[in-house]
Amino acid sequence: MKRALLAFAAVATLPVFTISPYVLNMAATAGIFVMLAAGLYIVVGYCGLLDLGFAAFFAIGAYTSGILATRFELPLVATLPAVLCATVLAGIVIGGPTLRLRSDYLAIVTLGFGEIVRVTATRLEITGGPTGIYGIPPLAADPVAFFYLVLVVTALALTGAARLGRSKLGRAWQYVREDEDAAEATGISTYRVKLAAYVLGSVWGGLAGVLFASQLSAISPASFTFLQSALVLVAVVLGAARNITGVILAAAFVAVTPELLRAFPDARYFLFGVLLVVVMLLRHRRRATA
Amino acid sequence: MSLLSVRDLRLSFGGLTVVNGVSFDLEPAEILAVIGPNGAGKTSAFNCVTGVYRPQRGSVTVDGRPITGLPPSRIAGLGLARTFQNLRLFPAMSAEDNVRAGLHRATRQALWDVLLHTPRYRRSERESLEQARHWLDVAGYEGDPGQPAGTLPYGEQRRVELARALAAGPRVLLLDEPAAGLNHAERSGLVRLIREVRSTGVAVLMIEHDMGLVLELADRVAVLDRGRKIADGPPDEIRTDQAVIDAYLGDADAAA
Incomplete structure (x- = not known):
């Protein structure tokens, strides 16, 4: 808890050193990505469900708020209730039937779901087709203010995820991850527990999508590809030594590294991949010697 | 009406019938041991009671209420708590x-x-x-x-698994080979614990190979062989039952 507050305070001093919009923007991007990872951590880290289409909820959040804000000239904050409803509904529609099956099927269905959402957004008129939606009003226009907004929201999202993990529900998620049959035999309705993880994770993802829409003011299907889902999953897997701190660091790493490698446009993702492998190996060795 | 009542249970996988018409009752504060050679269908019958398997025929009732077809978590919620033959803990927790x-x-x-x-x-x-x-x-x-x-x-x-089952406040405690792998001191601790649990009115249904433990603890013994119940009665009666001796020692004529 103390360490978390210290880290929060340390990050909060960033605008003291620089108010370069580029740096603050990158920090906000990293923050949004950390929030996404916190959401996926509920699903994958706690509950052990493999979700390969998490970007779908990111997209649903971003599009719901973007469409409502631009069509009805609403401030972005006013779209939050609708975003909550949309993500919960999507979570139930996808998770409801799928989570009755063994966990392996979820990976396939979520993979498909991610693509369906992206392709649907590309085809529909209301989502602006391939060009997407632009002119989304920001939550905060000033880069410093937006940076702090992202920082606070992400901190709340992380705290929320961590607290859920230390509750009855969070323990039930971990029972399911550890041994689903034993959890069921102990009287835990594993179906309901898994659905709760999936729906809560999607709410986190949807709210991160609202921040994303606010940051870019324009969204298009290109932001919600399988690569995005895969990167969030990479962050969770890389960071999940079964605690949420690792996920924060890993998510920041995954979000910022490709940006820092912009100087090498051709080899960017190649270098990123190599770095990922190196980090994974180092982490593995540290754990092995610990 | 019995606390737990199993009637004419039948379970088969493909063409193989593993439980074939098994029935038994369990009253509060009763210890019923289920014994039988390997592959007799003991654990399969157990799994039908706890909802892991759905039997093709027969019924399981708790206080007269049918529970076949309910998910295991609901059945557990009705007061049936179990342990597993090969421990099933949540290892990282x-x-x-x-x-x-x-x-x-x-x-x-x-x-x-x-x-x-x-x-x-x-x-x-x-x-x-x-x-x-x-x-x-x-x-x-x-x-x-x-x-x-x-x-x-x-x-x-093993003790953690038992504690987990007891914490659920069960009315029926189902133990699948609770003494397997225990040393002498641990075994007597188990005997004490099961007696203590029973004294609070909880019924105990246990599968056990350790005949000493069964004779020491059980009020009643049910013997399964090749999916059928071949005997049911107090331990002393079971010990001298010819069908039981045959099942365990092999049929002398068939061997000849």
Whole structure:
């Protein structure tokens, strides 16, 4: 808890050193990505469900708020209730039937779901087709203010995820991850527990999508590809030594590294991949010697 | 009306019938041991009772209420708690968190209380922790309650599993080979514990190979062989039953 507050305070001093919009923007991007990872951590880290289409909820959040804000000239904050409803509904529609099956099927269905959402957004008129939606009003226009907004929201999202993990529900998620049959035999309705993880994770993802829409003011299907889902999953897997701190660091790493490698446009993702492998190996060795 | 009543249970996988018309009843505070050679269908019958398998025929009722077809968690909620033949703990989680699984149904926590860490949440967490430690004590657990269950010695793991089952406050305790792999001292601890549990009115249904333990503890013994029940009665009667002796020692004529 103390360490978390210290880290929060340390990050909060960033605008003291620089108010370069580029740096603050990158920090906000990293923050949004950390929030996404916190959401996926509920699903994958706690509950052990493999979700390969998490970007779908990111997209649903971003599009719901973007469409409502631009069509009805609403401030972005006013779209939050609708975003909550949309993500919960999507979570139930996808998770409801799928989570009755063994966990392996979820990976396939979520993979498909991610693509369906992206392709649907590309085809529909209301989502602006391939060009997407632009002119989304920001939550905060000033880069410093937006940076702090992202920082606070992400901190709340992380705290929320961590607290859920230390509750009855969070323990039930971990029972399911550890041994689903034993959890069921102990009287835990594993179906309901898994659905709760999936729906809560999607709410986190949807709210991160609202921040994303606010940051870019324009969204298009290109932001919600399988690569995005895969990167969030990479962050969770890389960071999940079964605690949420690792996920924060890993998510920041995954979000910022490709940006820092912009100087090498051709080899960017190649270098990123190599770095990922190196980090994974180092982490593995540290754990092995610990 | 019996507490637990199993009627004409039949279970087959493909063409292989593993449980074939098994019936038995269990009353409160009764200890019923199910014995039989390997492959007799003991664990399969157990799994039909707890909802892991759905039998093709027959019924299982608790207080006259049919439970066949219900998911295992619902059946557990009706007061049936079990342990597994090969321990099924949550290895990465602490001993006390393992036991808290048994308390899951009795613990009430609203989402808001969890997110805001209200006094109500803190109280509920403290209570469930105290109860988990209490049940670990009852089960004779001597290790560190915070240690990951997967790193515990075998005997301690068994106690954690028992504590988890007891924490659910069952009316029927189903034990699948509870004495397997235990040393002499651990075994007598188990006998004491089962007697203590029974004295509170809980019925015990156990599969056990250790005949000494069965004769010492059981009020009644049911013998299964090749999916059928071939005998049911007090231990002394079972010991001298010809069909049981044949099943265990092999049919002398067939062997010749």
